[in-house]
Amino acid sequence: MTRKRIVATVAHRVAILAYVLFALFPLFWVLKISVTPNDLLYSEGVRLWPSRTVFDHFDFVIRHSDFPLFFRNSMIVSLSTAVIVTILSSLGGYAMSRFSFRGKFWIVGLMLLTQMFPLVMLIAPIFKILSPLGLTNSLSGLILVYVAFNVPFATFLMQSFFDGIPKDLEEAAMIDGATRFTAFRQIILPLTLPGMAATLGFVFTAAWSELLFALMLISGVDASTFPVGLLSFVSKFSVDFGQMMAAGVLALIPACLFFFFIQRYLVQGLTAGAVKG
Amino acid sequence: MASIDITDVRKAYGAVKILHGVDLTIQDGEFVVLVGPSGCGKSTLLRMIAGLEDISAGEIKIGGKRVNELDPKDRDIAMVFQSYALYPHMTVAGNMSYSLRLRKTAKEKIAAAISGAAEKLSLTPLMERRPKALSGGQRQRVAMGRAIVRKPKAFLFDEPLSNLDARLREHMRGEIKKLHQDLGATSIYVTHDQIEAMTLADRIVAMNAGVVQQVGSPLDLYDRPANLFVAGFMGSPAMNMFEGTYRATDGAPRIELGQGISVPLAGPAPTAEGTKVTLGIRPEHVLVGRELPGGFEARIDLVEPTGFGTILHASAFGSDVKAFSLERGLAERGDTVHVAFPVERIHVFDTATGARIG
Numbered sequence: 001m002t003r004k005r006i007v008a009t010v011a012h013r014v015a016i017l018a019y020v021l022f023a024l025f026p027l028f029w030v031l032k033i034s035v036t037p038n039d040l041l042y043s044e045g046v047r048l049w050p051s052r053t054v055f056d057h058f059d060f061v062i063r064h065s066d067f068p069l070f071f072r073n074s075m076i077v078s079l080s081t082a083v084i085v086t087i088l089s090s091l092g093g094y095a096m097s098r099f100s101f102r103g104k105f106w107i108v109g110l111m112l113l114t115q116m117f118p119l120v121m122l123i124a125p126i127f128k129i130l131s132p133l134g135l136t137n138s139l140s141g142l143i144l145v146y147v148a149f150n151v152p153f154a155t156f157l158m159q160s161f162f163d164g165i166p167k168d169l170e171e172a173a174m175i176d177g178a179t180r181f182t183a184f185r186q187i188i189l190p191l192t193l194p195g196m197a198a199t200l201g202f203v204f205t206a207a208w209s210e211l212l213f214a215l216m217l218i219s220g221v222d223a224s225t226f227p228v229g230l231l232s233f234v235s236k237f238s239v240d241f242g243q244m245m246a247a248g249v250l251a252l253i254p255a256c257l258f259f260f261f262i263q264r265y266l267v268q269g270l271t272a273g274a275v276k277g
Numbered sequence: 278m279a280s281i282d283i284t285d286v287r288k289a290y291g292a293v294k295i296l297h298g299v300d301l302t303i304q305d306g307e308f309v310v311l312v313g314p315s316g317c318g319k320s321t322l323l324r325m326i327a328g329l330e331d332i333s334a335g336e337i338k339i340g341g342k343r344v345n346e347l348d349p350k351d352r353d354i355a356m357v358f359q360s361y362a363l364y365p366h367m368t369v370a371g372n373m374s375y376s377l378r379l380r381k382t383a384k385e386k387i388a389a390a391i392s393g394a395a396e397k398l399s400l401t402p403l404m405e406r407r408p409k410a411l412s413g414g415q416r417q418r419v420a421m422g423r424a425i426v427r428k429p430k431a432f433l434f435d436e437p438l439s440n441l442d443a444r445l446r447e448h449m450r451g452e453i454k455k456l457h458q459d460l461g462a463t464s465i466y467v468t469h470d471q472i473e474a475m476t477l478a479d480r481i482v483a484m485n486a487g488v489v490q491q492v493g494s495p496l497d498l499y500d501r502p503a504n505l506f507v508a509g510f511m512g513s514p515a516m517n518m519f520e521g522t523y524r525a526t527d528g529a530p531r532i533e534l535g536q537g538i539s540v541p542l543a544g545p546a547p548t549a550e551g552t553k554v555t556l557g558i559r560p561e562h563v564l565v566g567r568e569l570p571g572g573f574e575a576r577i578d579l580v581e582p583t584g585f586g587t588i589l590h591a592s593a594f595g596s597d598v599k600a601f602s603l604e605r606g607l608a609e610r611g612d613t614v615h616v617a618f619p620v621e622r623i624h625v626f627d628t629a630t631g632a633r634i635g
Contacts, residue, residue: 168362171329174349175356176376176423190366 027252034058034245041241057246066221067247070229074208075254077139077225081146082204085154086196092151093158094184098167111152119149123216136217142225145217146207154199161195162188197265205255226251278463279340279430280305281326286335288321288487295321296487298335303431306461312474313484314510319467322484323433326465328352340430350379355424356433359440361416363408369395369419370404376427394422397456414445421453425460434466438473450476471511475499483507501624505631508557508624514588514599516557520628523552532556532625538573538594543620546635548627554634557624560601564617565589565608572617577608591616 033041035053044050061067095101096108126145127136135141165188173183189196211227218224224232226247233244281303288296296318303309311319324330326337328349337344344352355376363372373391382390395401398418408416417437424432437453438446454477457464468474474481475495483490483498483506491503502508508516521532521539523546530542532554540556548554564572575593582588582605589600589608598616608614625635 166360166362168358168360169364171327171349172356172358172362172423173364173375174329175327175352175354176427177350177379179348179350182379187364 030245030248030252033241034249036242038242057242058250061243061246061250065243065247066224066232067226067229067250069221070224070226071250073139073223074226074251077142077146077214078204078207078254080143081150081207082200084143084147085150085203086200088147088151089154089158089199090189090192090196092155093160094162094188096155096159097162098170111155114149114152119212123213126213127216130217137220137223139223141217142214142223145213146203146210150203150206154203157199157202158192158195161192161198165191194265197262201259201262204258208251208255278305278461281431281463281465282336282338282341283322283326284336284338286322286325286337287333288318288325288330289333294487296325296333299489301482301489301492303463303465306463308457308464308466308477308479309482310466310468310474310478310480311482311484312468312471312510313490314469317484318487319469319482319484320435323356323435323465323467326431327354327356327433353430354433355427355429355431356435357420357424357437359436361408361420361437361440363416363419363423365408368405368407369400369411369422372408372419373422373426376423380427390426391422394426397425397459398422398452413441414449417441417445417449418452421456425456425462429462431463431465434464434468436468437466438468438470446473453477471513475511483510485510501633502557503633505555505557505626508626508633512559514560514601516559516624517563517599519556519594519596521554521556523548523554523625524550526550534594534596536594540618540623541571541620542623542625542635544635546625548634553628555626555628556618557626558618558622560588560599562619562622563598563600564619565591565600565602566615566617569615569617572615575614575616577610577612577614580608580610 032049034057035055036044036050037052037054037056040050040052096104130136130141130145133141135144169187169191170178170180170183173187174180178186209227210225214225214228215231218228221232230244230247230251233240233247281301283299283301283303286296286299287294299318299322301309311322313319321330325332326339328344328347328351332345339352339354364375367375370391373394374387377387377390391404392401395404398421400415400418400422403411403415403419408419411419417440420437434453438449441449450473453466457477466473466477478495480492481495481498482492485506491498491507493501498507498511502511502516505518509518519532519534521534524531524533524539525545530545531539532542533539534556546554566572573593575591575598577589577591578597579590580587581590586601586603587605587607589602591598591600591614593616600616623635624633626632627634
């Protein structure tokens with residue numbers, strides 16, 4: 001290796017390291033505050049790690065706050081949204097990828113249109129629609145809204161995965177004796193699993209961290225999701241940083257676990273086009 | 278096994294017409310090759326037989342039964358795709374048994390069927406591999422194995438050898454022919470490669486622009502092409518074609534090629550004096566020599582040795598004449614030689630209609 005190349009490699013690694021540190025630092029800070037006792041919070045404000053660590057905040061959050069309820073609500077909302085959206089967008093994406101039908105152009109156009117407006121604009125009308133249906137202040141209402149907003153993008157995402165699978169495969173299956181749906185289920189779906197995992201993960205995290213609709217459509221504690229719940233640690237006179245961060249750390253766990261389980265598919269999915277089958 | 282009857286089958290996508298009425302009967306056990314340039318409609322016709330494309334008009338019968346409205350799965354045919362279309366997430370055994378599993382065939386029967394097919398195609402040691410771990414030729418054989426395990430009424434092949442290199446293609450061509458001789462299955466094979474068509478077919482269907490140009494045995498098409506398209510398409514190096522004028526008034530039918538050269542014909546052609554005609558002669562039938570009776574002078578422009586023989590390009594009467602000879606060292610570039618067209622080897626076509634007239 002020449003000197004120049006060594007320098008370039010080192011510079012490259014340093015740049016990556018700097019970026020990773022920059023990206024992960026907030027997470028580290030959340031973790032650090034969550035284990036810092038309240039009396040050290042300000043006195044050791046800028047130390048990288050407190051001189052004494054405690055788990056009191058976690059204890060409080062789990063045993064004495066409404067956080068477990070928020071957590072449960074968030075799980076229900078995010079998982080339901082992710083599963084429903086993935087199923088709908090798989091079916092929709094397959095249709096977009098394989099069939100030409102009347103009105104396809106307009107349907108695609110409408111789906112794009114829904115992505116154009118800032119969500120804030122839509123909150124009032126959506127509230128107006130959901131309210132008489134009794135869907136405000138309920139998890140089902142929230143799921144409905146999340147599904148509606150995530151389906152268009154997820155459909156385009158799934159369509160691109162289906163486009164990557166040769167038509168010949170399902171034609172071969174159909175000649176082998178499968179109906180179109182059997183071919184879809186037994187041949188195409190297994191090959192699209194990485195794509196579905198990517199969609200599932202994408203929608204799950206989007207729903208998990210959604211604040212705007214959750215805040216506007218839900219007013220009671222019973223149906224609050226965790227991002228809304230986090231705000232309850234902010235009171236009129238103070239912010240309970242320790243508990244808030246402890247709740248944040250706990251909220252990170254499902255997202256991390258989720259990605260841990262699907263990452264194998266995710267990497268496959270993101271590189272699927274690069275490998276010739 | 279079954280016969281296939283195609284009656285006035287048409288295909289149109291909106292205003293664009295792909296097939297203009299195809300009539301064809303394929304006998305039980307026959308190997309028919311559909312051949313033609315890209316976009317001639319041969320693959321579309323095959324896919325219509327398979328049920329992968331709707332039939333715009335006309336009727337297709339398999340084994341005497343109308344299949345126009347049947348789904349592919351109910352037509353009891355097998356197809357080998359150009360891309361092989363192997364299921365990537367299944368092993369070789371899984372690929373081959375898929376059709377039988379869909380039909381809920383008993384396990385022992387499936388095992389017997391796939392091991393039989395695997396043996397026939399020498400796939401036995403590869404049964405647990407996935408398509409990813411196979412070479413092109415092996416994938417091709419798995420695709421064939423998948424087709425033969427369930428003993429369908431007919432086999433359809435859609436350019437199955439196009440993705441293989443030349444040597445492997447030749448080898449697989451032999452295997453397909455052998456397999457057909459073993460199984461005696463009704464087969465329709467689509468290709469744009471006229472060598473594949475010649476070597477495999479019991480009968481060739483030459484197609485161009487959505488119209489069947491000629492149906493016949495390979496040698497029929499080669500020796501007596503029905504029109505200019507077939508004459509030009511079949512054979513490599515391609516047939517020489519020279520435009521000229523038909524003359525027969527003085528009782529000696531001949532074609533005037535210009536520059537004072539005229540070529541005598543064996544007999545009168547059914548056309549009027551002065552008609553523009555095209556004279557066709559295959560390169561291997563063109564005689565080349567130092568002195569030839571009835572020959573005319575030509576200058577050698579290019580010599581292409583193929584090892585097997587030599588292709589000579591000569592210019593005479595303002596045209597390029599190709600000759601193919603098994604002899605080596607017949608002439609060098611720049612030589613002046615004689616070329617002659619033996620009268621019994623000459624094809625005559627009406628230039629305007631393209632039809633064979635002699």
